[in-house]
Structures are given as C-alpha cells and as structure tokens.
Amino acid sequence: MKYFPELLKHGIACTPRYVSKVSSSKPHSLSNSKRKSTDGDHVWKMSLLKRLKSNNTEDQKKGGGKDAIAGKNIIFVAGLGCIGMDTSREIVKSGPKNLVILDRLEKPEAIEELSGMNPKTKVTFHPYDVTVPLEESVKLMKTIFGQLKTVDLLINGAGILDDHQIEGTIAVNFTGTVNTTTAIMPFWDKRQGGPGGVIANICSVTGCNAIYQVPVYSASKAAALSFTMSLAKLTPITGVTAYSINPGITKTTLVNKFNSWLDVEPCVAQLLLAHPTQTTKQCAKSFVKAIKENKNGVIWKLDLGRLDTIKWTKHWDSHI
Known part of the structure; x- marks a missing residue:
C-alpha cells in the first residue's frame, strides 16, 4: 500500500476499489507461495517507479532546463x-x-x-x-x-x-x-x-x-x-x-x-x-x-x- 501515494504522484491512476483490495491484504499471514507473489509485486512496483522517475527526469530536461525559445x-x-x-x-x-x-x-x-x-x-x-x-x-x-x-x-x-x-x-x-x-x-x-x-x-x-x-x-x-x-x-x-x-x-x-x-x-x-x-x-x-x-x-x-x-x-x- 505504501507505493500507491508514490504511484499517484507520478500520474498512475488507481480506482478506490482497486486500492481497497490491496489495502485489505495481510502479508504476515500469507503462505510461502503467496509471499513469492507479493515479492514479485514488490519488484514490479519498484521497477515501475524507477522507470517513471527516469521518464520524469527526461521530461524535466526537455522542459525548464532547456531554452524553449x-x-x-x-x-x-x-x-x-x-x-x-x-x-x-x-x-x-x-x-x-x-x-x-x-x-x-x-x-x-x-x-x-x-x-x-x-x-x-x-x-x-x-x-x-x-x-x-x-x-x-x-x-x-x-x-x-x-x-x-x-x-x-x-x-x-x-x-x-x-x-x-x-x-x-x-x-x-x-x-x-x-x-x-x-x-x-x-x-x-x-x-x-x-x-x-x-x-x-x-x-x-x-x-x-x-x-x-x-x-x-x-x-x-x-x-x-x-x-x-x-x-x-x-x-x-x-x-x-x-x-x-x-x-x-x-x-x-x-x-x-x-x-x-x-x-x-x-x-x-x-x-x-x-x-x-x-x-x-x-x-x-x-x-x-x-x-x-x-x-x-x-x-x-x-x-x-x-x-x-x-x-x-x-x-x-x-x-x-
């Protein structure tokens, strides 16, 4: 759940229903197989955030950092x-x-x-x-x-x-x-x-x-x-x-x-x-x-x- 504010900051929209499903999960009670899935989600989210931050950096370079006239x-x-x-x-x-x-x-x-x-x-x-x-x-x-x-x-x-x-x-x-x-x-x-x-x-x-x-x-x-x-x-x-x-x-x-x-x-x-x-x-x-x-x-x-x-x-x- 902690990733959603960060994702939203980068423009990733999440419906309240989807957020609710994620927030209701309890990682400490998951089986080993489900933990692996959760770990995979963690890696995916971190990879996505990394790409988003990279894209934003490029956008900033194209924007205020470069003469627009x-x-x-x-x-x-x-x-x-x-x-x-x-x-x-x-x-x-x-x-x-x-x-x-x-x-x-x-x-x-x-x-x-x-x-x-x-x-x-x-x-x-x-x-x-x-x-x-x-x-x-x-x-x-x-x-x-x-x-x-x-x-x-x-x-x-x-x-x-x-x-x-x-x-x-x-x-x-x-x-x-x-x-x-x-x-x-x-x-x-x-x-x-x-x-x-x-x-x-x-x-x-x-x-x-x-x-x-x-x-x-x-x-x-x-x-x-x-x-x-x-x-x-x-x-x-x-x-x-x-x-x-x-x-x-x-x-x-x-x-x-x-x-x-x-x-x-x-x-x-x-x-x-x-x-x-x-x-x-x-x-x-x-x-x-x-x-x-x-x-x-x-x-x-x-x-x-x-x-x-x-x-x-x-x-x-x-x-x-």
Whole structure:
C-alpha cells in the first residue's frame, strides 16, 4: 500500500476499489507461495517507479532546463495586439528560428520592425481569424508545416472584451482557442507518429475569479482555462504539453473602455483602472519567463509585473 501515494504522484491512476483490495491484504499471514507473489509485486512496483522517475527526469530536461525559445519554430496567434506585440518583441530578442504570426490585424510595419530586431529570427505573417471553420484552420496549419516542417510552440492569444458581443466573445476567446489547438494536433499527436509540441493559451485571471460585471468574458476565459488544464492532463496520451497564461488587469486598448453585460456597470473600465495595473511590457516580460520555464499544466498569473503560479483547489475528482 505504501507505493500507491508514490504511484499517484507520478500520474498512475488507481480506482478506490482497486486500492481497497490491496489495502485489505495481510502479508504476515500469507503462505510461502503467496509471499513469492507479493515479492514479485514488490519488484514490479519498484521497477515501475524507477522507470517513471527516469521518464520524469527526461521530461524535466526537455522542459525548464532547456531554452524553449532560442532556435525554435513558434506560431503566435494574435501576436500583433497590445500584449501580443510586446510579447513578440520579447520573443524575438530570445532568438527563435522562426516566429510565425497569425492575426486578423495586418500591420506590415510591425512585421518589418520584428524582422529587423534579430538576424537569427525569420518573422512571417499569415492573415487569420480564429472564428473561421476548423477546416480553414487545418488548411493554414498544413501550409505552415509544409514551410517549416516542424513547429515547437503554439501560442493562442486571440481575445476580445465586450459583453455586448456575446457570440463573438465565446467564438474568439474559447471556440477559436479550441479550433486552432485541434487543427495543430494531427501534426503533433504521438498516436499519429507526431513529435509532440507545446501549447501556451492566453486565458485570464478572470477565469479563476470573475469580474462579475462582465460574466460572458469571464466565463469564456474560465472555459479556455479548463480546456488548457485538460490538455495538460492528456500529455501522456498525445505527447503535447500545455500551460495557461493568465494576465491581470493590463493597460491595453481592451481595458480603456468596454461594455458590461446588459450595461449593469457602465463605468466598469474606469473602476478597474482606478486600481494598480501593469503595462503591456511588464506583462510581456513575465510571459516570456513563463515560456522559458516550459512547465506542463502550470496556471501562470501575470499581474503587477510579477510572475506567479496559481494553485488550483480540487473540489471533485472523476477518478479516471
């Protein structure tokens, strides 16, 4: 029984029924033949733990111990927005091999600026609206993978803040994230012979604690956060890791003025900005730190120029 906490720590799921059967055994009263079986179980468990620890060590080497930007191929969805552009600048400084920006905003001057920042990095642009049908997203991914052959990191950063646009908010903040992620999976999924990859989804602190005057926006970000947490749990199956980027209130054009749901608070933007906020540059620096940490399943909070982790409290477990 003593091995089960260790096995659970390494991600081996055990149903309560199975644990109960093991915990009811009494080794001191077993016959010699049963002792041999128990000894065999002991060796098997120790061997399994050894392999798991070895795999975890390899995962750690692939993660935080290795630069997740330098020399890598990165796709950044909505990389020309307020937080997006400053984050793109910080990414280029770290020297990826390719930075592919997908955005509905076409800003040739921004692409030119990014292209001139680092000779080690090639910056390219594709027009992309995350609300297009999944088939269109898949087609774009085929084009990008055809050009680059491999992609190491996908950043999903599209977002709108306007609770008058109910369908649009859900389509951009949640459905768009799901579709773009779904579109890239066939190229990464280890079940299809893929090499795996990394997904960084920009969610929001409102996914943990809602700004109740904008419940549609907050709910869409909570959905994106839950989706990202599931992706991280699916890593042993798909080989794709994921973590969430959750900015606090940041001074952007989104926050300067926006609509509350049913106009329950006409001055919600002014009320938020009356409290301490962070700049997009501060947020971008924290963002790049999180990318370089490259830790699967982490809920990153980027607030007031700090980078911290949020510990999720489990209130229920499916046991599967």
